[in-house]
Amino acid sequence: MGSDTFRYGGGARLFHWVTAGLVLAMVPAGFIMIRVGPGSLQNSLFDFHRSVGVVLMVLTLARLFWRLRHPPQPLPASIPIWQRRAAETVHVLLYGFLLLNPLIGWVATSAYGAAIQVFGLFTLPPLTGQDRELAASLFRLHMVLGLAFTALVFLHIAAALHHHFVLRDDTLRRMLV
Numbered sequence: 601m602g603s604d605t606f607r608y609g610g611g612a613r614l615f616h617w618v619t620a621g622l623v624l625a626m627v628p629a630g631f632i633m634i635r636v637g638p639g640s641l642q643n644s645l646f647d648f649h650r651s652v653g654v655v656l657m658v659l660t661l662a663r664l665f666w667r668l669r670h671p672p673q674p675l676p677a678s679i680p681i682w683q684r685r686a687a688e689t690v691h692v693l694l695y696g697f698l699l700l701n702p703l704i705g706w707v708a709t710s711a712y713g714a715a716i717q718v719f720g721l722f723t724l725p726p727l728t729g730q731d732r733e734l735a736a737s738l739f740r741l742h743m744v745l746g747l748a749f750t751a752l753v754f755l756h757i758a759a760a761l762h763h764h765f766v767l768r769d770d771t772l773r774r775m776l777v
Contacts, residue, residue, distance in 0.1 A: 606673040607774050615663040616775055619656065619698070626652040627750055634743075650709065651719045653702035660698040678769065690756055697749040701742060708738030 608616070626649055633645035675684050709716055710726035712735035717723045728734070763771035 607777060608672065609670060611666060611670060612672065613775055615659070615666065619659060619663070622652050622656050622659070623698075623753060626656065627746070627753070630746060646714075647717060647720075650705065650716045653705055654716065654718050654724065656698055657702035660695060664695065675771075676769070679771070687759070690752055690759075693752055694749070694756065697745060697752065701745045701749060704738055704742045704745065708735050708742055711735035711738060 629645045629649045629652070633642055633649055636642045636645070675687065679687075706716060706724060707727045710728045711731045713730040713732075715723050715726075760772045760775075763769050764773070
């Protein structure tokens with residue numbers, strides 16, 4: 601590692617990789633569940649998608665509170681200012697999506713009249729009364745935000761891989777070791 605880089609602490613790495621694993625499971629489940637047609641597989645995928653969404657929302661809140669007490673070191677001076685600003689913007693947007701989209705999904709599911717059982721352990725209370733028009737609008741918004749989130753995740757991964765394999769700097773290694 602270069603002298604101007606640092607490693608993220610164990611807590612930051614744990615939050616990052618647990619979040620990444622859950623996102624990499626939840627997003628494909630979301631795409632598949634709307635395409636497989638009614639049945640037990642679709643129901644299982646909906647339950648999984650909703651459960652992981654709830655976990656991600658809570659995990660993100662915990663991560664943000666943790667980060668208040670453990671702020672990350674600045675990026676190395678070798679990284680151009682525009683890339684630092686882009687990284688900050690992408691991170692803020694990722695956190696925003698991880699909080700906002702599960703909440704929209706919860707409201708949409710409530711408006712649809714369906715329950716959200718979190719891994720069969722407990723059921724979330726509905727956030728609104730049944731309103732199928734509201735549900736349809738919110739599910740469309742949830743999907744558009746999910747697509748934007750997915751694009752940002754790909755951008756985040758691509759940037760990390762670009763730094764590692766093309767620029768050959770320590771940006772990715774800071775989160776790995």
